[in-house]
Amino acid sequence: MNAPDRYARIRAVVRDIPRGRVASYGQVAELAGIARGARQVGYALNRLPPDSDVPWHRVVNAAGRISLPDAGGAAAEQTARLRAEGVRVARRRIDLERYGWRPDLDELLWKPRGLDEAGER
DNA sequence: CTGATGACTATAG
DNA sequence: CCTATAGCCATCA
DSSP states (O other), rough: OHHHHHHHHHHHHHHSSSSTTTEEEHHHHTTTOOTHEEEEEHHHHTTTTTTTTGEEEEEETTTOOOOOOOOOOGGHHHHHHHTTTTTOOTTTBBOHHHBBBBBHHHHHHSOOOOOTTTOOO
């Protein structure tokens, strides 16, 4: 698999992370079909153009903490963007139990099909 | 080719 | 919770 392709897949996965939720670098790599590619995800996001529509701020490390450096206001920027969509961030930390993205579960909760009978959660 | 680098991660103390 | 350490892997000088 070539580089451009890998980055495209990574961006595609990140674009799928819903508002108000976060995913880890490793998780994004896995979903993109790139085993042990967590670092590559970071690299790919780092290379995103400033005007990109990719929600890079919804990606944090496995511990649920912001990996961007405080210097340059990068971390602050990510924190602000997350809070803007309802994610609680305290001491550059996010509760994954609450905001972590669970693709399969979210699929059920957000795109419920055949609820004509059950109609509720 | 070689060694350094980093928006990573799991593990141990 | 924190630091240290060791794997990890595409890029880059």
